[in-house]
Amino acid sequence: MIKxxxxxxxxxxxxxxxxxxxxxxxxxxxxxxxxxxxxxAWQKMGVIAFAxxxxxxxxxxxxxxxxxxxxxxxxxxLDASQWVTALKAAGVKLLILTAKHHDGFCLWPSKYTSHSxxxxxxxxxxxxxxxxxxxxxxxxxxxxxxxxxxxxxHEKTYGDSPAYNEHFRNQLTELLTQYGPVAEVWxxxxxxxxxxxxxxxxDWASFYKVVRRCQPGALIAICGPDIRWVGxxxxxxxxxxxxxxxxxxxxxxxxxxxxYPAECxxxxxxxxxxxxxxxxxxxxxxxxxxxxYQSVGRNSVLLLNVPPDRRGLIHxxxxxxxxxFGAEIKRRFAKPLAKTSGRGSLVRLPLRRTARIDHxxxxxxxxxxxxxxxxxxxxxxxxxxxxxxxxxxxGSLQIQRIAPAEVEAVxxxxxxxxxxxxxxxxxxxxxxx
Ligand code: FUL
Numbered sequence: 001m002i003k004x005x006x007x008x009x010x011x012x013x014x015x016x017x018x019x020x021x022x023x024x025x026x027x028x029x030x031x032x033x034x035x036x037x038x039x040x041a042w043q044k045m046g047v048i049a050f051a052x053x054x055x056x057x058x059x060x061x062x063x064x065x066x067x068x069x070x071x072x073x074x075x076x077x078l079d080a081s082q083w084v085t086a087l088k089a090a091g092v093k094l095l096i097l098t099a100k101h102h103d104g105f106c107l108w109p110s111k112y113t114s115h116s117x118x119x120x121x122x123x124x125x126x127x128x129x130x131x132x133x134x135x136x137x138x139x140x141x142x143x144x145x146x147x148x149x150x151x152x153x154h155e156k157t158y159g160d161s162p163a164y165n166e167h168f169r170n171q172l173t174e175l176l177t178q179y180g181p182v183a184e185v186w187x188x189x190x191x192x193x194x195x196x197x198x199x200x201x202x203d204w205a206s207f208y209k210v211v212r213r214c215q216p217g218a219l220i221a222i223c224g225p226d227i228r229w230v231g232x233x234x235x236x237x238x239x240x241x242x243x244x245x246x247x248x249x250x251x252x253x254x255x256x257x258x259x260y261p262a263e264c265x266x267x268x269x270x271x272x273x274x275x276x277x278x279x280x281x282x283x284x285x286x287x288x289x290x291x292x293y294q295s296v297g298r299n300s301v302l303l304l305n306v307p308p309d310r311r312g313l314i315h316x317x318x319x320x321x322x323x324x325f326g327a328e329i330k331r332r333f334a335k336p337l338a339k340t341s342g343r344g345s346l347v348r349l350p351l352r353r354t355a356r357i358d359h360x361x362x363x364x365x366x367x368x369x370x371x372x373x374x375x376x377x378x379x380x381x382x383x384x385x386x387x388x389x390x391x392x393x394x395g396s397l398q399i400q401r402i403a404p405a406e407v408e409a410v411x412x413x414x415x416x417x418x419x420x421x422x423x424x425x426x427x428x429x430x431x432x433x
Contacts, residue, residue: 032244032257032369032370032371032418032419033243033244033257033258033259033369034259034366034367034368034369035243035259035261035366035367036226036259038183038217038218038219038226039219039226039227039259039261040366040367042094042183042184042219042227042261042301043243043261043301043366043396044396045093045094045143045301046091046093046296046301046302046397047090047091047092047093047292047296047301047302047304047329048092048093048094048095048096048143048145048184048301048302048303048304049087049090049092049094049095049096049303049304049305049306050095050096050098050147050265050267050272050303050304050305050306051083051095051096051097051098051133051305051306051307051308052098052101052267052272052273052274052305052307053075053097053098053107053129053273053274053307053308054073054098054100054101054103054105054107054273055068055070055072055073055101055103055105056101056103056273057073057075057273057274057307057308057309057310058072058073058074058310059072060275060276061273062271062272062273063101063102063103063192064101064102064103064105064153065103065153066102066103066104066105066115066152066153066154066155067154068103068105068115070105070114070115070116070117070119070120071119071120071121072120072121073105073117073120073121073122074120074121074122075122075129075308075310075311075312076122076311076312077311077312077313078122078127078129078132078308078311078312078313079312079313080129080132080133080135080136080137081136081139081140082313082314083095083133083136083306083308083313083314084136084137084139084140084142085140086306086314086318086319086322086323087142087306087314087322088140088141088142088326089319089322089323089326089327090304090322090323090325090326090329091325091326091329091330092142092304092322093142093143094142094143094144094145094183094184095133095137095142095143095144095145096144096145096146096147096184096186096303097129097130097133097134097144097145097146097147098147098149099130099146099147099148099175100147100148100149100152100171101147101149102149102151102152102153102188102190102192103115103153103154104149104152104153104154104155105154106171107128107129107130108128108129108130108131108174108175108178108179109125109128110171110174111170111174112167112170112171112174113154113155113171115154115155117129130146130175130179131178131179134179134180138180138181143181143183143184144179144180144181144182144183145182145183145184145185145186145218146175146176146179146182146184146185146186147186147188148168148171148172148175148185148186148187149188149190150168150187150188150191150200150202150207150223151188151190151191151192151193151200152164152168155167158198158200159197159198159199159200161200161201161202161203162203164200165202165203165206165207168202168207169206169207169210172185172207172210172211172214173210173214176210176211176214176215176218177214181215181217182215182218183217183218183219184218184219184220184221184227185211185215185218185219185220185221185224186221186222187204187207187220187221187222187223187224188222188223189222189223189229202223204223204224204250204251208220208224208225208251211224221263222263223251224251225248225251225252225258225260226260227260227261227262227263227301228245228260228261228262228263229262229263229265230262230263230264230265230295230300232264233265233266233267234266234291235264235265235266235291235294235295235302235304236264236266236291236294236295237262237264237294237295237298237299237300238298239298239391240298240391240392240393241262241298241299241300241393241395242299242370242393242395243259243260243261243262243299243366243370243395243396244257244258244259244260244369244370245257245258245259245260246258247260248260259369261299261300261301261396262299262300262301263300263301263303264291264294264295264300264301264302264303265303265305266291266302266303266304266305267304267305267306267307268282268283268288268304268305268306268307268318268321268322269281269282269283269305269307269318271307272305272307273307274307274308274309274310274315276309276310279315279317280317282315282317282318282321283321284321285321285324285325285328288304288321288325289325289328289329291304292325292329293399293401296397296399297397297398297399297400298398298399299393299394299395299396299397299398306318306322331431332359332429332431333359333361333399333429333431335429336361336427336428336429337351337355337357337427337428337429337430338350338351338352338355338410338427338428339361339425339426339427339428340425340426340427341423341424341425341426342423342426343420343421343422343423344420344421345413345414345417345420345421346411346412346413346414347411347412347421347423347426348409348410348411349409349410349411349412349426349427349428350409351407351408351409351410351428354406354407354408355406355407355428355430356404356405356406356407356430356433357379357402357404357405357407357410357428357429357430358401358402358403358404358405358429358430358431358432358433359399359400359401359402359428359429359430359431360377360388360389360398360399360400360402360410360426360427360428360429361397361398361399361400361425361426361427361428361429362375362377362394362397362398362400362412362423362425362426362427363394363395363396363397363398363423363424363425364394364395364396364421364422364423364424365422365423365424366395366396368419368422369418369419370393370394370395370418371417371418371419371420371421371422372392372393372394372414372416372417372421372423373392373393373414373415373416373417373418374390374391374392374414374415374416374417375390375391375392375394375412375413375414375415376389376390376412376413376415377389377390377400377410377411377412377413377426378410378411378413379405379407379408379409379410380407380408380409380410380411381405381406381407381408382408383408385411386405388400388402388405388407388410389402394421394423404432404433407428410426410428412426
């Protein structure tokens with residue numbers, strides 16, 4: 001049985017109160033963190049997307065200063081369904097839109113500012129990008145998320161802490177009540193105010209309350225308790241990246257460990273926003289696959305940014321690369337040579353005949369927590385068990401590329417574990433032949 005406890009302060013902590021049948025007694029004293037249902041579903045998504053789009057798209061900048069003329073915003077051919085189709089080809093399951101970046105320009109007609117689409121040339125000021133993108137996601141079967149930058153270089157109240165906190169909560173409430181279900185809310189930690197700049201004390205707890213109240217199913221990422229920033233913008237997780245973390249006292253309850261899975265953000269281009277000069281610098285398929293191995297293949301979610309251009313479309317070069325990326329992931333991993341599941345510290349994977357393999361994929365059923373603490377995968381080669389790869393954390397997914405080996409059988413041995421491991425998948429693939 002898995003139980004989820006809501007903890008005051010706005011964040012969630014879930015504990016396995018009883019693991020599998022036969023563990024009920026031990027579980028009374030022995031609790032390990034497990035994901036909430038929303039975290040579990042999110043971790044299973046694998047690849048999700050970011051769309052950095054806004055006034056910067058039209059000024060050719062990465063960080064706007066909030067002094068832009070809103071009239072410049074005019075994506076005349078905006079077609080959010082084109083974004084959704086292009087992203088789905090890469091296997092993307094959720095799209096997070098920069099509803100407001102550091103420049104304060106809002107992609108929806110917020111009541112609380114003039115710096116928004118309502119004063120732009122686009123659709124005579126009657127357009128709403130958040131509406132179009134959320135509707136296209138719903139229609140196309142993608143989950144929808146919002147990025148709302150706490151740092152706001154346009155808003156006059158920024159730096160007058162109580163007043164700006166109120167402003168931020170108002171904008172957040174608009175976004176979370178007018179556009180249907182929101183699966184992820186992204187609070188960026190960036191703030192470039194210099195030593196003489198404005199100092200804003202954010203009232204995070206009150207922001208989290210707004211999210212919990214308006215969208216109980218939404219996960220709060222980065223400056224939030226549910227999803228952890230991996231710590232770089234290159235899309236790379238550590239080896240043995242774990243979802244079990246020491247709590248951050250600013251956002252988590254005072255327990256020993258919390259479930260706090262990692263998200264790896266990276267842009268498909270050098271910049272986060274679209275710049276025409278970068279059209280030939282879309283990451284290569286090799287680069288994207290390398291990122292995939294080091295994020296999704298390391299128990300993390302890949303948040304891939306694909307910035308729409310000034311037309312309001314995803315550029316042809318990115319569309320092509322997304323399709324190649326999705327096809328290559330399928331080619332490598334969709335049809336493993338053999339797969340199994342099992343419980344306990346030894347899981348055997350017999351093969352129908354001797355086969356040359358070059359990848360091993362392992363998943364735990366993380367609803368029971370991360371139980372494996374150290375493992376080795378061995379292959380039977382001419383009757384002898386030989387190590388193929390090792391590691392510590394398994395979690396949601398590990399993809400291990402191994403030196404090609406001709407094996408008769410494969411087995412996973414857990415060398416250290418907490419409670420009985422629950423392996424939802426042990427699979428082998430032959431990719432490079
Ligand atoms: C950073 C921001 O400053 C970048 O512009 C971008 O939005 C990235 C995802 O996060 O903190």
